[in-house]
Amino acid sequence: MSATTADVIIIGAGAIGSAAAYNLTKKGLSVIVLERSGYIGNGGSSRNGGGVRQSGRDPRELPLAMYGVKNLWPSLSEELGMDVEYYQRGNLRLGKTEEHLRILRGLTQNANECGLDVRMIDAAEAREICPYLSGEVIGASWCPTDGHANPMLVTLAFYRAARRNGARFITGCEVTAIQKSRGRARRVVSSTGEIFEADSVVLVAGYDSNAVLASLGFFVPMSPLLMEVLVTEEMPPMFYQMLGTAMADFYGHQSSHGSFVFGGSSGYEAYNRNNGTPVSSSITAPSMCRAVLGYFPALSEAKIVRTWAGWIDECADHVPVIGLTDEVPGFVFGCAFSGHGFGISPVAGMLLAELAAGETTTLDVSAFAYDRFKAKI
Amino acid sequence: MKRYDLIVVGAGPAGLSAAAEAAAHGLGVAVFDENSRPGGQLFKQIHKFFGSKEHKAKIRGYDIGAGLLREAEGLGVKVYLNSPVTGMYLDREIVAETDGAVSHYRADAIVVATGASENMVAFDGWTLPGVMGAGAAQTMMNINRVRPGSRVLMLGSGNVGLVVGYQLLQAGCELAAVVDAAPRVGGYGVHAAKLARCGVPFFLSHTIVKAEGETRVTGVVIGRVDETWNIVPGTQKHFDADTICVAAGLSPSTRLLLMAGCEMYEPVPGGGRLPVCDEFTGKTSVQGIYAAGDVSGIEEASSAMIEGRAAGAAAAAELGYISGGELKARLDKLETALASLREGMFAPKNRGKVFVKTDEGYDISDSLLRNGYLADGEATKYPGVKSVAGIHPVIECTQNIPCNPCQDACPKGCIKVGTNIVSLPAVDEKAGCIGCGMCVASCSGQAVFLVNEDVGGGFATVTAPYEFLPVPQKGERGVALDRSGAPVCEAEIVDVRTSPSFDRTFLLTFRVPGEQCSRARFWRREVRRFGRD
């Protein structure tokens, strides 16, 4: 591999880009990863709640999530040589009203139809699983095989392992265009005019993918949603389930370190303004605190030490775009993960690597094809 | 949402000045501070300020703070105490925590005056209880009124280290040493001299090797550093101490400015980011947001107060409360005052430069920079030190620092600084000194003495400023100490003066043998080697 040529170029060094790089290096392929920001995992990869969930997924996405939980997550720390703080302690999705339970039953039924073990439990059983629930909780859905991991460590672990295997990561390198050469996507041009060349190009750049896609004449219908996360001080070990609610007003977990990580919203995420960096809104963290304390009053004295915001690449139909296209051979889509990319990042990395390597994919990705977006009538 | 014309974050010298200035122009102003009392660092600063009259020179920090607070509150400024600002959001919105709840506020302009925080140096044992910031020690003794320890070693010879070191002595602590890895004293020589003549040793080109102790500091080992900052083998020295203070400089507390999206830059690599802003009004790259005081660059509180005024005036103009012409007139006046503080060898623009001569061409004392005191015989090189008959001031002020109260204090015109306040004071031996002592009490650096070289019987008298307890009594016998704190002779107190205009500085006059009058600069009660046989 010379300085600017490789078998595969990956644009975007988030969790999925780094996972793809790792998988490609394991296949013996040379990889260059180009990242616009100065940091590995600068986007949603280090700004999410860490859920490794199957429950609550779109049926199209569920096979990916289930494959990952069954085959990849349990051994990920060992595979990558560092602890990524994966906990398979189940997912509690909580309800306080009959209306909530109705929603939970619907989600449970969908999951069951796809073969996932999710069941409705009553308040007593929920409290047995997690004794800190408020008295207002009247029931929950329970998926025992769900869990969570530390997204920052997962991203850095894939990066570290890929780098050790020889993948060349370049940060601070903004890609402005992908160009075809001899009928394939081969050339990647940076803002400083540098040209990188490969046999395949994988684009995993979150919402910003559209700016690069334009150079190939592509557009993915997605919009940036600002989502926020808050982190508490280190708390004594309390519970390690992944948590959510029927109303999706917050989600989160307690980390290895002891801090709680909660994501959530104020309801105005689609309308937040952008001052160039994702800035947290003044009303979201208080809203999340009220939501969390409604379910976990024991956390009322937990001190928040940090909040952060990140953009979600929310797809028009809420599932990602993964795959090849006949229009431009050699080009691989990997974007619009819609805020649930982290839990499937090891799988997505595996699939993108298979696509880039010209292999048959382990799982069917046809549901995520780029050309699925059609006018409604 | 509650809305103010101007919100000021931080009730220190810059913040209160900005608030008072803006309120005087008619703005509705609120100030938020996380502390239970306003004033920022001013209430910890018990020394007299430098500068000139317009900078409130020779007034102690806490009195300046009290005055600013009265002024601001008199103008209707709302001061929110115990109210940390938790964040600054788009369009000049802040969220503040008060009484167990948060509230949202918006302002048409915001002055961020969040000050600075102490830098830390890591060394073996630096996490032990007893190692603390110099500012922490200052807070404990001057605000909480508790001694931080009994025997303290100070790391850092900048003004913070020197001033806090002196305050530790005033609080009754022992100061084991002042240690600095730099080869020269970083702060004002006059501050160093105050410590040295009390017997505090200076170890320049030294740093802490380790703090000793199991559950708290019991001792310190220091060692000399070479040019590459490594410890030279065999140079280690041990001190008994229960406290180590670290005065390693300050970093601007810029987090709110960062959160607001203000453009930043880093003038000194590794020194920390500063907001890109007008160096006078503090106007940042974000519309309506100003930075004033240390958060826009570390300077003295005197400068911070002027920057605060300028920011307050600029906000008033931005919001239409004063015209452009009025703003210009106001700023011109403030700018002149600020410019005079930003002159001299300690000016922000001269940071890191090594001066070997004063503006006037006098050599800077090497001994002062390495040991903290002028060597014997050196003082007479300077224009403030003259040998004349009768009582006269001796001004051991040998660096260009912005300060002139001595000139204003003398009713007889014996002392000339001139219009440039960083000039060295010169004594006019022809003007008739009456020995009133106003110059001695007015000198914020305690560098002025009254000397009468011949009071008869082969004796001389030296009058020195004294700010310790207990105050000696007339007739008490003790020893005179030289500039290094070494005893030079027996000395009897012949006069102790105090006056409201001296502002808690006592003037001790002690009698020494005539030949010692150029060396004796301090008095100590204990009679040791010079006890009567």
Next chain:
Amino acid sequence: MRLTDHPILGRPDRGRVVTFNFDGGEMSGFEGEPIAAALRAAGVAVHRYTKKHRAPRGVFCAIGRCTDCVMVVDGRPNVRTCVTPLAEGMCVKTQYGAGGGELGSSAAPEAADGRATDEKV
């Protein structure tokens, strides 16, 4: 360690004397002064022991920034004692690790199932 007089600041103007509990023993201090000041006056230097190295820590910045002086106050861990005013009857405890407090000492099933000890790192 208390300053009873000072050449510049004079005699301190203190609040009323209150009693509080420190690690099971009774102590007194002045109402409204930082908890850390009352402890310092009583000669207490160690506020907590850290989680990893069990190393002692005390007051470091004294302005609420560094969080080294945190203790368990009235059952709440991680209270910054340098900026928290002392009140009558407060219960102040040396903090060990993250403080545990009431939460950690209760028989939480997750804590009991070995989670606390199967930390990988």
Next chain:
Amino acid sequence: MVVINDRSRDLGPFMPADDDGLIICRCEEITKGEIRRAVHDGMFNLHEVRRFLRCGMGLCQGQTCGRLVRSIVARELGTPIAQIDEATARAPMRPIEMSVFAKEVEDV
């Protein structure tokens, strides 16, 4: 400042040093040696070192150690310190209880 940073460039072997055991992040008890090793492991800036080791992610949020960590990272990389970005500033400026943050009141 975003600079082009090739993460595969050779930093040379990790050289153990006498002061590797020195605590740098007081809150999370992270040592100088851990930080230096993290750099050799590819963590080329403050953000990644923080995420990798948790240094600067404790109760004080790196307000005490940030400057120290930055200089260690720069030295280990042999990079001018100006090229090592400081940490991002995030709310809240001081730790705040969830119950307090949850309670929004209108000041009148």
